[in-house]
Amino acid sequence: MTDTTTAWTRTEFEAQLRAKSAAYHIHHPFNVKMNSGGCSKEQIRGWVMNRFYYQWCIPLKDAAILSNCDDRETRRKWIARILDHDGFGEYKTDTESGGMEAWTKLGEAVGIDRKELWSLKHVQPAVKFACDAYVNFAKQRPWQEAVCSSLTEMFAPQIHKDRLATWPEHYPWIHADGLTYFRKRIPLAQRDVDHGLEVTLDFFTTRAQQERALEILQFKLDILWTMLDAIEKAYPA
Numbered sequence: 001m002t003d004t005t006t007a008w009t010r011t012e013f014e015a016q017l018r019a020k021s022a023a024y025h026i027h028h029p030f031n032v033k034m035n036s037g038g039c040s041k042e043q044i045r046g047w048v049m050n051r052f053y054y055q056w057c058i059p060l061k062d063a064a065i066l067s068n069c070d071d072r073e074t075r076r077k078w079i080a081r082i083l084d085h086d087g088f089g090e091y092k093t094d095t096e097s098g099g100m101e102a103w104t105k106l107g108e109a110v111g112i113d114r115k116e117l118w119s120l121k122h123v124q125p126a127v128k129f130a131c132d133a134y135v136n137f138a139k140q141r142p143w144q145e146a147v148c149s150s151l152t153e154m155f156a157p158q159i160h161k162d163r164l165a166t167w168p169e170h171y172p173w174i175h176a177d178g179l180t181y182f183r184k185r186i187p188l189a190q191r192d193v194d195h196g197l198e199v200t201l202d203f204f205t206t207r208a209q210q211e212r213a214l215e216i217l218q219f220k221l222d223i224l225w226t227m228l229d230a231i232e233k234a235y236p237a
């Protein structure tokens with residue numbers, strides 16, 4: 001008889017969270033096709049324009065978490081996520097200009113100019129709904145739940161490494177500078193996951209709370225999966 005009431009140990013709870021990697025969008029057919037060189041220029045451009053909306057939403061999502069968070073220690077760390085994407089200081093270097101500038105460079109490297117990308121006019125309805133659902137979740141749920149939802153990034157370093165390893169060979173028409181976002185995100189993702197996991201393992205302690213954490217992670221995995229479903233449908237070739 002499976003024990004469904006005793007809380008998992010910290011180690012077991014983390015293992016349960018990490019086991020959710022099976023549903024990560026790295027396994028989505030569109031991502032598999034993209035990283036094995038099967039995408040047309042049109043499909044790459046479609047992915048870049050739609051994923052930009054996700055990147056555009058991340059600072060809004062993180063600001064929502066900050067606005068709900070009553071713990072200064074957490075806020076002191078979490079605010080870095082907004083600066084990582086919006087930039088800071090003189091906004092001059094690759095790091096200071098932020099992730100949205102790096103994504104804009106990716107857009108230019110695949111043939112989409114800044115104005116077109118930032119117009120958001122190519123964002124598919126289902127991509128917009130999925131990303132808006134993420135921002136609204138962060139606005140409406142306790143900040144610890146929104147922190148937990150960011151843990152899909154436990155699996156992100158691999159997907160960035162896959163792109164860096166495969167795109168230059170499969171898509172030589174994309175200038176290497178365009179891949180800067182993926183390169184710079186890997187250490188930031190590791191840092192963010194270390195913090196997000198600590199908050200999650202500390203907060204979700206009863207079995208019911210731990211099961212809720214798995215539900216939250218599945219909700220965010222579904223957001224990422226749905227985005228690729230919509231992109232795959234909108235850009236069939």
Ligand code: AHQ
Binds near residue numbers: 149155159
């Ligand atoms: O570029 C990504 C990023 O900045 C973030 C922030 C984090 C969050 O707060 O939910 N998740 C995330 C992710 C990024 N890139 C995605 C990709 O496939 O390139 C992966 C995504 C994630 O795994 O949640």
